[in-house]
Structures are given as C-alpha cells and as structure tokens.
Amino acid sequence: MASTENIITNLEKQTEKKFKNCKFNIDGWVFDEYARYQTDEKDNIIKLKITNAGLESIPDVVFQIDTLKELSLEENNLSSFPEEIKQLKELRYFNIAYNKFTSFPEKLMSLKKLETIN
Numbered sequence: 001m002a003s004t005e006n007i008i009t010n011l012e013k014q015t016e017k018k019f020k021n022c023k024f025n026i027d028g029w030v031f032d033e034y035a036r037y038q039t040d041e042k043d044n045i046i047k048l049k050i051t052n053a054g055l056e057s058i059p060d061v062v063f064q065i066d067t068l069k070e071l072s073l074e075e076n077n078l079s080s081f082p083e084e085i086k087q088l089k090e091l092r093y094f095n096i097a098y099n100k101f102t103s104f105p106e107k108l109m110s111l112k113k114l115e116t117i118n
Contacts, residue, residue: 040067049095051075063087074098074118086110094118 040046044067050059055076062071063084071088072095079100085107094108095118108117 046070048072058082058085060084066090069093071095081105081107083107089113092116 045065046067047070048062048065048068049072051072052075055073055078057078058073058081062068064087066087067090068088069090070093071091072093074095074097076099078096079102088111090113091111092113093116094111094114096105097118108114
C-alpha cells in the first residue's frame with residue numbers, strides 16, 4: 001500500500017487541486033479547501049472526503065487505499081464508477097450525493113461491507 005503522503009500527492013496530481021494549501025488538523029481530521037482525510041494510529045487513511053472539486057471520475061489512487069472505511073465524494077460531477085470500485089473491500093460508508101447519477105450504481109452491490117450509501 002502507498003504511504004499517506006504518496007496518496008495525497010497523487011490525489012493532487014489527478015484532481016489538479018492542492019490538498020496541502022491551508023491544511024490544518026482537528027481531532028485527527030486533516031482539512032483543506034477540497035479534501036479531508038483521517039488516519040488511524042498506523043497512519044492508514046480510513047476516511048476520505050473530496051467535495052465540490054469538480055470530479056468527473058474517481059481518482060485512481062483512491063482505489064489503492066485498501067484501509068478506506070468511509071468515502072465521501074458529494075457535490076462533484078460523477079455519473080458512473082469504474083470496475084476498480086470493487087477494490088474498496090473495507091468501505092462501510094459512501095456518500096455520492098449531489099452528483100450526476102441517473103440510476104442506482106449497480107457496481108456498489110459488490111461491496112460486501114458497505115452499510116450506508118447516501
């Protein structure tokens with residue numbers, strides 16, 4: 001698995017947004033204008049939020065985060081998911097509200113631990 005620093009750097013490249021500008025930390029959450037993430041005691045990313053960033057697809061690096069339990073991608077321009085969504089085997093919460101889906105994304109049914117879809 002890639003390090004947290006490498007993941008954030010790759011997210012910056014793939015989304016053309018700077019996630020390190022104005023970064024600050026409150027109760028384990030790292031914030032900036034577009035993204036927030038929370039790590040566990042081993043510095044594994046367990047929660048990731050990328051909101052209102054204009055995403056039309058999920059950055060490839062997200063699928064490398066095998067410890068991810070919560071993913072929020074609300075207020076973007078997503079309309080479908082790639083097959084790689086199945087790699088998020090630990091995902092329990094997924095927020096895709098205010099995107100461009102016209103029907104329920106059937107690929108989410110393969111995520112066996114997923115409890116909540118918003």
